Amino acid sequence: MTATTEDAREITVDDRAHIYLDGKWVEPTGEQDLVAVTNSGSGEVLAKVAQASMADVDRAVQAARLATERWSSSSVAERAALLERLADEIEARADEIACTVALEVGTPLRMSRLLQVGLPLSVLRGYAADVRELELEQTIGNSLVHRTPVGVVGAITPWNYPLHQIAAKLGAAIAAGCGTVLKPANVAPLSAFILAEAADAAGVPAGLLNVVTGEGPGVGEAIAGHRDVGIVSFTGSTRAGARVAAVAAANITKVALELGGKSASIIAEDADLTTAVKASVRHAFTNSGQTCTAWTRMIVPRSRLVEVDELVAAEMAKMPVTHPLAEGARLGPLASAAQKRTVEDYLEVARAEGLREIARGSVDDLGHEGGYYVAPVAYSDVPRGSRLAQEEIFGPVLVIVGHDGIDDAVAIANDSDYGLAGGVWSADEERAVAIAKRIRTGQIDINGARFNPRAPFGGFGRSGIGRELGRFGIEEFLEVSAIQQ
Incomplete structure (x- = not known):
């Protein structure tokens, strides 16, 4: 090179x-x-x-x-x-x-x-x-x-x-x-x-x-x-x-x-909401969402959806899409024209389903044509049966789903053909571990714990x-x- x-x-x-x-x-x-x-x-x-x-x-x-x-x-x-x-x-x-x-x-x-x-x-x-x-x-x-x-x-x-x-x-x-x-x-x-x-x-x-x-x-x-x-x-x-x-x-x-995966980040009502939301957004958009373990479903207390929406929008504003070699780049393009088309097709599905878009990121002025750039998007109060909440998109698309208590949150997380990864956030770590054990997934992080490359990696179901x-x-x-x- x-x-x-x-x-x-x-x-x-x-x-x-x-x-x-x-x-x-x-x-x-x-x-x-x-x-x-x-x-x-x-x-x-x-x-x-x-x-x-x-x-x-x-x-x-x-x-x-x-x-x-x-x-x-x-x-x-x-x-x-x-x-x-x-x-x-x-x-x-x-x-x-x-x-x-x-x-x-x-x-x-x-x-x-x-x-x-x-x-x-x-x-x-x-x-x-x-x-x-x-x-x-x-x-x-x-x-x-x-x-x-x-x-x-x-x-x-x-x-x-x-x-x-x-x-x-x-x-x-x-x-x-x-x-x-x-x-x-x-x-x-x-x-x-x-x-x-x-x-x-x-x-x-x-x-x-x-x-x-x-x-x-x-x-x-x-x-x-x-x-x-x-x-x-x-x-x-x-x-x-x-x-x-x-x-x-x-x-x-x-x-x-x-x-594949359609991993959930469960945020309990006692969690540090700001920390949990910011970390979950970053996780969802790592590698521009081209990550099988990405937390592309954020499951949050329904009573705090307004706060969550504001925090998500503020965090996404810090993540403009730009050339991968640009200094300070946080989000880059997708890997191929085919992947870009796939993500854009799901954005059309979101419009057809009437999903509520609460934040859309920006794409920097790149100074040239070409490249597979897609701005990140977040939708809030998404029905758990929505295609965007059920299907792996493999791009920078986040869905926020409201829950009415931990039993409901666990049911939503498990309402998926996939079971690859996920996260749980709670002020009580022992409680968080108990919640994690109820989720049918191959690996799950408590309060943003770091990835362990010596632990078993793989999934349940599809x-x-x-x-x-x-x-x-x-x-x-x-x-x-x-x-x-």
Whole structure:
């Protein structure tokens, strides 16, 4: 990546005409054209990347299978050391990754450094610590219970937190003793190439990581349907996850699915309203709402809706949308033209439903055409059955729902097909924990507690199957056998 002018917003990213197989950069087979990756801030082509063929996927799976056979005999100390070296090499490329993902996804640069680079580093180093404590064998009665690698991990990752989602799967695979075939999302694949370079420098054994870029219906389904893949680990939309599971089912291949969300932030009547509302707004609009765990439903005491509306509007006024590399940017564009259209369609639904808009953010004068900019919007006193209160939008849209007491708030929070994340706010922490235990969701924060990259991550219902991160993420990639003695 090189700067082409004094304006940091105008940069050149090299095309990626090769894929990474068995420790080498190789040309894909077949006659597929390079795929354009667009700059979210301008709408222009940022770079072009290779498309793998079905034959390339098979080569990658076979390389990963052989690497798994070799790596499965490594010690936990060797696995931990490799994860730490990989994290160090990624950290050495932090500026390049942060800038690249900012342009692909629209994440403001400061936030990109914290989340798009800092979080994957915490995840990998967390795996290194957890694998050292992993018990691969234990005795139960007259049985030796032995944990062994599940086999090749087919990792299909999304575009919103591209490197983090790769680290969540690749780190667990290395810790468990598995080779990986990775297909990053076409919208934001470039950090996967930087990762492969970091893997080379870290001494990741050949075949332990293979990167095959391409379309989901082609490359993704080839991975999901391959007989030699031991588990398909997918993060993305619920619709796409259902398709992955259906394809994998033909071979009875295990799946781990981290899918959509429509998370609720419950604010109890005794909560510090100002703190809770401000934090909930920021959480809802993190990464311009392109976050599966975003608290896009704010459930507040009905008697305090007027106060809440004023606080939400005041907080949103501090969050203009601007170019992701602009100094001090807090909200950037959406990642693609398709995502922008999706959000705009939901704004039309809101108008058709007659929802009451109480705040709309601003888009800065950007000085150029293009880019996928959408101003954040908040609606108040939204019926719990509204499409905007039920469906994942994946953009900067917040709905505020009134509750008539905690029992009602819990019922509203659980009135969803999803169960991925959420928050509870109360002056009484013990009470807040009791409320949290009633909510069917995979992870929930009390009074804005920080994210823990070593805790299990995953959802209930249509939010997915299985868990990622920490010890639970490693165990997802292990099989268990009992040896009677």
